[in-house]
Amino acid sequence: MSQEHEHGLPPKSSVSRWFLTTNHKDIGVLYLITALFFLVFGGVLALLFRLELISPGADLLGSMGYNQAVSTHGLLMVFWFISPFAFGFANYLVPLQIGADDLAFPRLNALSYWLYLFSGILMGVSFFQGTTFAGGWTMYAPLNTPAYIPGEGLGATSVVLALIMFTAAVTLGSVNFLTTMYRMRAEGLRMRDIPIFSLSINLTVWMMLFAFAALLAALMILASDHILGTTYFQYSIDGTTMATDADNPGASLLWAHLFWFFGHPEVYIVFFPALGVMAECFQTFTGRRLVGRKWFIISMVLVALQSFVVWMHHMFLTGINLPIKTIFMATTIGISLPFDLMVFSLIYTMAKGRVRFTTPFLFSLGALILFIIGGITGVFLGAIVLDYQFRGTYWVVAHFHYVMVAGATALFGGLYYWYPKITGKMYNETLGKIQFGVYFLGFNLLYFPMFIAWETPRRVFVYPDGLQIWHSMATVGGFILGASFLLMFYNLFVSLWRGEDVGPNPWEYATSAEWAVSSPPSLENFPGVPSYATGKLEFLDDETVAERTERTPGAAAHGHAATDGGTATDGGAVTARTAVTATAMETAHEVGGEDHASHASFWPFLVSLGGFIAFLGLSGVRTGSVFYLSIAAVGSLTMFGSLVGMTREPFHAPEMAIAERWPFSEVEKMKLGMWTFLASDIVLFGAFIGSYAFVRVAYGWTAWHHDLIPAEHVTMPGLINTYLLLTSSFLVVLAMVAAERESKRGTVAALVGTFALGVGFLINKGIEWNHLFHISTETFPNGWNLSTNIASSTFYLTTGLHGAHVIIGLIICAYMTVRAWNGAYQGDDRAIEYFGLYWHFVDIVWLFLFPLFYIL
Amino acid sequence: MDWKGYTVIYVVLFVFATAQAVVEFAGLVDSAYWAAFGLIMVLSVIKAVGVAAYYQHLRWEPRAVTYLVLGGTVAALALTGAAAYSIL
Ligand code: HEM
Numbered sequence: 045m046s047q048e049h050e051h052g053l054p055p056k057s058s059v060s061r062w063f064l065t066t067n068h069k070d071i072g073v074l075y076l077i078t079a080l081f082f083l084v085f086g087g088v089l090a091l092l093f094r095l096e097l098i099s100p101g102a103d104l105l106g107s108m109g110y111n112q113a114v115s116t117h118g119l120l121m122v123f124w125f126i127s128p129f130a131f132g133f134a135n136y137l138v139p140l141q142i143g144a145d146d147l148a149f150p151r152l153n154a155l156s157y158w159l160y161l162f163s164g165i166l167m168g169v170s171f172f173q174g175t176t177f178a179g180g181w182t183m184y185a186p187l188n189t190p191a192y193i194p195g196e197g198l199g200a201t202s203v204v205l206a207l208i209m210f211t212a213a214v215t216l217g218s219v220n221f222l223t224t225m226y227r228m229r230a231e232g233l234r235m236r237d238i239p240i241f242s243l244s245i246n247l248t249v250w251m252m253l254f255a256f257a258a259l260l261a262a263l264m265i266l267a268s269d270h271i272l273g274t275t276y277f278q279y280s281i282d283g284t285t286m287a288t289d290a291d292n293p294g295a296s297l298l299w300a301h302l303f304w305f306f307g308h309p310e311v312y313i314v315f316f317p318a319l320g321v322m323a324e325c326f327q328t329f330t331g332r333r334l335v336g337r338k339w340f341i342i343s344m345v346l347v348a349l350q351s352f353v354v355w356m357h358h359m360f361l362t363g364i365n366l367p368i369k370t371i372f373m374a375t376t377i378g379i380s381l382p383f384d385l386m387v388f389s390l391i392y393t394m395a396k397g398r399v400r401f402t403t404p405f406l407f408s409l410g411a412l413i414l415f416i417i418g419g420i421t422g423v424f425l426g427a428i429v430l431d432y433q434f435r436g437t438y439w440v441v442a443h444f445h446y447v448m449v450a451g452a453t454a455l456f457g458g459l460y461y462w463y464p465k466i467t468g469k470m471y472n473e474t475l476g477k478i479q480f481g482v483y484f485l486g487f488n489l490l491y492f493p494m495f496i497a498w499e500t501p502r503r504v505f506v507y508p509d510g511l512q513i514w515h516s517m518a519t520v521g522g523f524i525l526g527a528s529f530l531l532m533f534y535n536l537f538v539s540l541w542r543g544e545d546v547g548p549n550p551w552e553y554a555t556s557a558e559w560a561v562s563s564p565p566s567l568e569n570f571p572g573v574p575s576y577a578t579g580k581l582e583f584l585d586d587e588t589v590a591e592r593t594e595r596t597p598g599a600a601a602h603g604h605a606a607t608d609g610g611t612a613t614d615g616g617a618v619t620a621r622t623a624v625t626a627t628a629m630e631t632a633h634e635v636g637g638e639d640h641a642s643h644a645s646f647w648p649f650l651v652s653l654g655g656f657i658a659f660l661g662l663s664g665v666r667t668g669s670v671f672y673l674s675i676a677a678v679g680s681l682t683m684f685g686s687l688v689g690m691t692r693e694p695f696h697a698p699e700m701a702i703a704e705r706w707p708f709s710e711v712e713k714m715k716l717g718m719w720t721f722l723a724s725d726i727v728l729f730g731a732f733i734g735s736y737a738f739v740r741v742a743y744g745w746t747a748w749h750h751d752l753i754p755a756e757h758v759t760m761p762g763l764i765n766t767y768l769l770l771t772s773s774f775l776v777v778l779a780m781v782a783a784e785r786e787s788k789r790g791t792v793a794a795l796v797g798t799f800a801l802g803v804g805f806l807i808n809k810g811i812e813w814n815h816l817f818h819i820s821t822e823t824f825p826n827g828w829n830l831s832t833n834i835a836s837s838t839f840y841l842t843t844g845l846h847g848a849h850v851i852i853g854l855i856i857c858a859y860m861t862v863r864a865w866n867g868a869y870q871g872d873d874r875a876i877e878y879f880g881l882y883w884h885f886v887d888i889v890w891l892f893l894f895p896l897f898y899i900l
Numbered sequence: 901m902d903w904k905g906y907t908v909i910y911v912v913l914f915v916f917a918t919a920q921a922v923v924e925f926a927g928l929v930d931s932a933y934w935a936a937f938g939l940i941m942v943l944s945v946i947k948a949v950g951v952a953a954y955y956q957h958l959r960w961e962p963r964a965v966t967y968l969v970l971g972g973t974v975a976a977l978a979l980t981g982a983a984a985y986s987i988l
Pocket residue numbers: 182311312314315357358376377379380383418419420422423424425426427431434435436440443444447448451
């Protein structure tokens with residue numbers, strides 16, 4: 045194929061293709077392969093500590109080695125393997141299933157992938173910084189703050205930063221998928237009609253959008269305690285004693301709340317895509333539509349909502365009060381009900397259809413069986429009194445492996461199921477079935493004994509002698525499970541050459557749209573514009589589309605091209621903020637352009653590389669080492685420069701001429717992307733403000749002000765800053781009005797005013813902070829700085845995060861001012877409007893920070 | 901909306917911000933803390949809704965966008981409220 049046909053991309057046989065690609069199918073394949081790599085990484089660690097557990101005692105890895113292996117195994121599997129693996133499928137299949145030619149923002153999609161890969165590399169590098177993270181995948185604080193980490197703890201900091209980078213990737217991905225699914229569905233395809241896998245991804249992404257924002261807040265706070273020296277999770281303020289005194293009584297529960305508010309939705313984030321795969325395979329291999337499909341979907345929606353109100357069942361053994369425990373026991377029982385419905389729906393589908401026992405079906409069925417066992421044992425844990433016994437034991441370990449690895453089981457089924465689609469070759473069915481047998485045997489031999497040996501304390505390498513036999517069985521099972529993957533890798537690898545060629549649809553009863561096109565599909569996915577207007581899938585040619593759009597001008601009104609790109613500043617946790625800048629910068633670009641521009645971009649790779657180097661540097665800056673400081677600087681510059689490069693690179697991903705867009709038909713994709721991002725930002729700030737409220741309630745709400753805050757901390761600077769921000773918001777609106785009226789002078793003047801007021805805000809804040817740092821009073825002889833007490837920590841970090849948002853906004857504003865000066869935006873104020881959405885949001889946040897941190 | 905409408909909103913926001921500070925300067929925060937707390941937070945909420953509805957044009961967008969924003973807000977409030985309640 046010529047380069048032009050490939051949208052400016054080199055052929056797949058060339059290495060550079062994989063660095064430049066922004067195509068969803070390429071990126072899907074990259075995700076799948078990378079995730080499998082992390083599966084092996086995490087799996088080898090698991091085999092190591094299973095060997096350790098053959099006998100009680102740490103004679104193989106040593107105690108610290110054991111802790112590291114267990115902790116990083118958990119983190120790798122939960123974050124770097126299972127969800128990215130599912131999102132490999134999602135990337136590949138969602139556009140195909142909904143009739144789109146790619147995701148809404150292809151370059152952001154590439155950026156997500158590279159951020160993910162480099163976050164994993166950072167995790168890998170942490171092993172070489174003395175010791176890596178060793179405090180359990182749940183990262184409980186204060187345990188995981190530097191004060192309680194043996195040695196320098198730089199590896200642990202790197203892992204926290206790696207997770208921040210990972211979360212940035214997830215947030216970008218969530219915004220991208222949601223925008224895609226609400227703006228790019230084929231004509232006639234209602235939300236409830238999209239294939240069940242895509243639906244499960246839709247709900248997963250919704251949960252991700254909000255849950256990962258809470259995790260991001262938790263991680264930023266933890267990173268700040270690591271790097272900046274705030275004391276959110278510190279019990280004692282002088283740093284010399286570990287007394288659990290009254291200085292910060294909320295310290296230990298704060299992490300638990302933030303983490304589990306994310307953590308419980310996360311378990312469904314892990315499981316939903318698997319559920320989608322199971323439903324697809326059950327339908328295809330029983331030849332039957334899912335029984336009670338409507339109820340299945342309603343159940344999924346319910347679970348997605350309910351998943352946000354069960355998190356305290358992970359905290360039954362903490363000091364939270366009994367009424368709230370009881371409430372959360374009830375909500376936990378509540379969430380298992382819709383699950384029962386889904387399980388029955390799958391069973392009935394099987395009972396009513398004619399089953400074909402192919403490898404993907406076997407894996408799906410196996411997943412269902414394992415999930416039922418895991419789910420039932422979870423209900424035990426959800427009962428407060430039983431959990432008093434089970435918490436912190438291998439019962440929990442067995443439970444969550446049964447459910448989580450059941451999810452993974454379904455995903456391996458998905459790998460077999462879509463392998464012919466992705467490669468155009470059929471795998472070896474016999475070998476596949478053998479793998480399933482070995483896998484299922486290994487799995488149960490590994491995890492079932494854990495229920496029997498449940499009295500083993502988790503995360504510890506000693507256990508009662510009488511339980512040794514069960515642990516030895518589990519170790520053997522672990523190796524059998526591991527070996528089954530060798531079969532899978534062999535099968536899938538060899539079939540690339542030896543496999544039979546397949547046509548579009550190797551499965552008799554597969555009906556979703558990906559099976560209607562060649563295997564693998566062409567770069568643009570479909571031979572025409574997909575439409576379900578007549579009730580079945582058709583491909584419209586350009587003429588029909590033109591005719592149709594003429595008749596309904598509204599439908600085509602949004603058919604212009606837009607670019608996607610990004611920029612960000614360095615420092616702090618700004619990679620995470622890439623999302624906003626990216627979305628906002630995109631709008632800063634002129635709208636319009638040709639259709640067949642290049643879809644190759646090297647910038648996503650470079651941005652992520654820069655972010656990786658910057659974060660590696662950040663992990664060590666607290667040592668003051670020149671090496672770490674300099675790579676932090678180099679990395680930040682690389683990242684910032686690449687973001688600018690990405691913004692300036694022409695890149696066109698036009699909106700579809702005709703598409704189904706309920707309920708966002710009037711919200712064009714840039715605007716929808718921005719709003720979706722802002723929704724996650726609301727949760728981020730909400731979690732920061734929530735943390736502040738929580739530690740303040742723990743301390744005593746009214747005593748806080750009197751005890752911890754110096755009299756020099758007055759209202760006036762906050763009030764002035766409120767005026768400055770309000771006025772700047774007003775000016776952005778005026779810039780919009782001026783652009784609409786095609787007054788270049790007015791636009792430029794208003795934007796310059798916005799910029800000046802924002803700078804004034806920062807200067808005022810700088811003066812204020814500098815003053816507070818250097819006060820010397822009776823209560824605060826050494827100033828009031830980040831480490832002084834919990835009140836100062838919350839004040840500087842929360843308003844600092846807000847300040848970082850202002851800085852990002854100013855960079856975008858400066859960029860737009862220059863463009864306006866050169867004549868942009870006249871008669872088309874959309875770019876300014878989208879920037880305004882962000883800027884007004886920053887304003888709104890301040891409207892709450894001002895009273896909370898300055899008056900009350 | 902034209903610039904006059906936007907200006908009216910701006911003036912209201914400005915006045916409300918001043919009112920919040922006046923509540924403090926008048927000593928209400930010291931004498932009747934929770935009344936002052938309620939008053940000040942209500943003013944903040946009104947301001948935020950004003951900015952969102954008019955400057956961010958939520959009033960004129962499809963309701964779904966408002967629900968999206970409310971979804972994030974409710975999630976954050978649920979976290980804050982339930983967490984704070986759990987230690988009361
Ligand atoms: C059927 C509904 C379920 C119920 C009622 C349930 C209940 C629970 C409870 C109460 C705990 C806390 C146990 C403790 O630490 O003492 C727990 C732990 C856990 N569950 Fe579930 N669960 C269910 C389904 C799932 C699913 C579907 C997944 C994932 C796919 C999952 C993954 C986990 C994980 C990872 C943990 C352990 C967290 C840790 O490291 O402490 N659960 N479950």
